[in-house]
Amino acid sequence: MRFERIGREPDYSRYMDLKEGWLDRRIFSDADIYEEELYRIFARSWLFVAHESQIPKAGDFLTTHMGEDAVIVARQADGSIRVMLNSCPHRGNKVCFADAGNTRRFVCNYHGWAFDTAGDLKGMHEEYCYDDGDIDFKNHGLKNVAKVSSYKGLVFATFNGDAPSLEAWLGDFRWYLDMILDNEEGGTEFIGGCIKSVMSANWKFGVENFIGDAYHAGWTHDSGCRSMNDGMPFPPIDMENSYHASVNGHGWEFGTEGVGDLVLLGRPKVMDYYNKIRPKMAERLGEMRSKIFGSVASASIFPNVSFLPGISTFRQWQPKGPMQFELKTWVIVNKNMPDDIKEEVTKGVMQTFGPGGTFEMDDGENWENCTTVNRGVVTRHERLHYRCGIGRQIEHDTLPGIVYRGQYNDANQRGFYQRWLDMMTHDDFSKMPTRPEPRLGNVAETRDLPGLFAL
Amino acid sequence: MTDTATLERTRQGTAASLELTHALAQTLYREARLLDTENYADWAEMLAEDLHYHMPGIETRYRRDKTDQVTDLTRMAYYNDSKPEILKRLSRLETGTAWSEDPATRYTHIITNVEVELTENADEFRVYSNFYAYRNRNERDEDSLIGNRIDIWRQVGNSFQLVKRRAILKHNVLLSKNLNIYV
Numbered sequence: 001m002r003f004e005r006i007g008r009e010p011d012y013s014r015y016m017d018l019k020e021g022w023l024d025r026r027i028f029s030d031a032d033i034y035e036e037e038l039y040r041i042f043a044r045s046w047l048f049v050a051h052e053s054q055i056p057k058a059g060d061f062l063t064t065h066m067g068e069d070a071v072i073v074a075r076q077a078d079g080s081i082r083v084m085l086n087s088c089p090h091r092g093n094k095v096c097f098a099d100a101g102n103t104r105r106f107v108c109n110y111h112g113w114a115f116d117t118a119g120d121l122k123g124m125h126e127e128y129c130y131d132d133g134d135i136d137f138k139n140h141g142l143k144n145v146a147k148v149s150s151y152k153g154l155v156f157a158t159f160n161g162d163a164p165s166l167e168a169w170l171g172d173f174r175w176y177l178d179m180i181l182d183n184e185e186g187g188t189e190f191i192g193g194c195i196k197s198v199m200s201a202n203w204k205f206g207v208e209n210f211i212g213d214a215y216h217a218g219w220t221h222d223s224g225c226r227s228m229n230d231g232m233p234f235p236p237i238d239m240e241n242s243y244h245a246s247v248n249g250h251g252w253e254f255g256t257e258g259v260g261d262l263v264l265l266g267r268p269k270v271m272d273y274y275n276k277i278r279p280k281m282a283e284r285l286g287e288m289r290s291k292i293f294g295s296v297a298s299a300s301i302f303p304n305v306s307f308l309p310g311i312s313t314f315r316q317w318q319p320k321g322p323m324q325f326e327l328k329t330w331v332i333v334n335k336n337m338p339d340d341i342k343e344e345v346t347k348g349v350m351q352t353f354g355p356g357g358t359f360e361m362d363d364g365e366n367w368e369n370c371t372t373v374n375r376g377v378v379t380r381h382e383r384l385h386y387r388c389g390i391g392r393q394i395e396h397d398t399l400p401g402i403v404y405r406g407q408y409n410d411a412n413q414r415g416f417y418q419r420w421l422d423m424m425t426h427d428d429f430s431k432m433p434t435r436p437e438p439r440l441g442n443v444a445e446t447r448d449l450p451g452l453f454a455l
Numbered sequence: 456m457t458d459t460a461t462l463e464r465t466r467q468g469t470a471a472s473l474e475l476t477h478a479l480a481q482t483l484y485r486e487a488r489l490l491d492t493e494n495y496a497d498w499a500e501m502l503a504e505d506l507h508y509h510m511p512g513i514e515t516r517y518r519r520d521k522t523d524q525v526t527d528l529t530r531m532a533y534y535n536d537s538k539p540e541i542l543k544r545l546s547r548l549e550t551g552t553a554w555s556e557d558p559a560t561r562y563t564h565i566i567t568n569v570e571v572e573l574t575e576n577a578d579e580f581r582v583y584s585n586f587y588a589y590r591n592r593n594e595r596d597e598d599s600l601i602g603n604r605i606d607i608w609r610q611v612g613n614s615f616q617l618v619k620r621r622a623i624l625k626h627n628v629l630l631s632k633n634l635n636i637y638v
Binding site: 100193194196197198227266326339342346350351360361362366 | 530
């Protein structure tokens with residue numbers, strides 16, 4: 001399925017030169033570019049829509065957005081998950097107004113058209129008004145997305161029938177994802193509820209911050225770090241043993257010291273918990289991944305999901321126009337954690353990265369002003385600098401992806417914008433470059449990988 | 456109590472005397488003035504050592520949905536804090552590097568609809584109120600946060616200390632980039 005806009009084929013490559021390391025500011029505020037992003041990126045990517053734990057039982061549902069398209073995510077009687085437009089095929093009204101719940105039917109308030117949780121049209125108010133041949137029930141259900149798939153608890157959906165499998169989309173990034181999704185038997189779950197907030201900023205500023213911007217942390221968040229840790233500033237970054245890794249626009253920046261993000265969370269009991277399970281984590285994921293987990297780190301999944309492994313905030317940047325996004329925040333925990341540790345993690349996340357969190361409070365204003373100031377008609381023609389660490393690419397035996405040495409780097413940001421450019425310029429998914437060539441191939445389980453990855 | 460449209464306001468206990476009601480209303484106004492002027496040191500003095508300060512996140516759910524969004528403390532919350540946790544948040548302001556607080560945010564707290572009633576503990580009082588917390592910052596940043604509160608205040612000598620507060624903000628999507636304000 002194609003979602004094309006007619007008559008607009010600009011050359012997006014003129015908006016950036018990632019080998020030189022600069023971006024054109026117009027990609028952060030231009031309305032036409034934003035519309036094109038909705039078509040070419042959000043309508044074609046695999047997008048995060050739910051964690052399996054949010055809708056465990058048949059009839060459980062939640063509502064969210066894929067790009068700016070409102071969707072319902074619903075658990076079926078057979079355990080599968082359907083994702084469908086939250087829009088009645090009759091006049092387009094919303095058929096579900098709740099954030100979440102459990103139901104047998106979604107019924108439109110306008111004319112009573114009723115759909116089951118798979119989206120099939122089951123009936124309507126005063127059905128007799130339709131004569132034979134007026135309506136084909138089979139073809140007037142809630143429009144389902146093209147594909148739905150899960151990776152270790154995270155549910156993704158895409159409107160794009162030509163999209164590769166979710167495993168291929170995530171590619172070697174699964175090696176990194178397993179550090180939060182699979183670091184302990186039992187997997188993960190989300191804590192109940194979702195905190196939503198609004199920022200007058202372009203969605204990409206949130207994603208690029210989490211994908212690689214360790215650099216801002218020690219400055220922007222000096223106050224947050226000191227408040228959570230009895231006045232201690234950020235620990236110095238070990239530029240030799242910290243990295244950026246980029247895979248198809250996804251990115252993870254990380255140290256290997258194992259404790260940095262856990263310290264920032266400010267909950268000693270959580271630190272103790274992870275120290276206790278770390279030997280098992282090393283058996284499960286290899287020593288390298290057990291050392292990365294808990295380090296100062298941040299990550300984003302292309303295009304618009306981010307998280308902090310160790311701090312356990314999980315978030316999505318939902319585009320709401322070129323200069324606004326809605327931030328949805330959850331807390332991700334290991335299912336097998338004792339309740340008191342889950343509570344400690346939840347409190348820690350909300351004290352650091354909730355809207356009233358000691359870290360979160362200093363981020364929004366930066367992103368809002370990056371967006372609004374970049375819009376000035378003269379300002380927008382000035383290039384932005386993305387060259388930090390541009391010469392530090394390495395080949396690493398253990399770490400998959402495009403790897404750069406040194407956590408203070410713009411490498412993952414460049415990788416993100418490279419994928420952005422690839423998607424904005426390639427009509428045909430099969431011709432879109434894979435960056436880098438995958439190591440994992442079709443191996444389903446990163447735990448079962450041969451020696452190279454088990455280090 | 457799962458109704459998030461408004462907090463339970465029916466009288467559970469006996470209404471406090473005019474004198475006590477007046478004293479507690481004055482306490483709420485004084486607290487609002489301290490928050491307006493960022494006098495967090497004196498505000499912290501008004502908080503009991505066993506404080507629980509709670510502002511749950513409120514999802515939009517159908518009326519038939521019995522999910523307890525208000526009192527279930529395991530769910531996501533803007534605040535679910537003890538006094539030491541509140542002090543931790545406040546300590547950010549003393550670091551000199553809380554960049555988004557400089558220039559200062561301008562606050563006004565408007566506290567209304569004060570009702571005071573007795574509890575089983577002779578020295579503790581249940582206090583209902585509504586808040587309108589307004590903030591304005593830099594040029595045009597403007598937020599209006601409105602909701603209900605239900606507090607327990609404890610008499611200590613001639614003054615009162617906040618023991619419990621549950622504040623229900625009426626937002627589903629917090630219509631702001633952050634929540635650098637206490638209500």
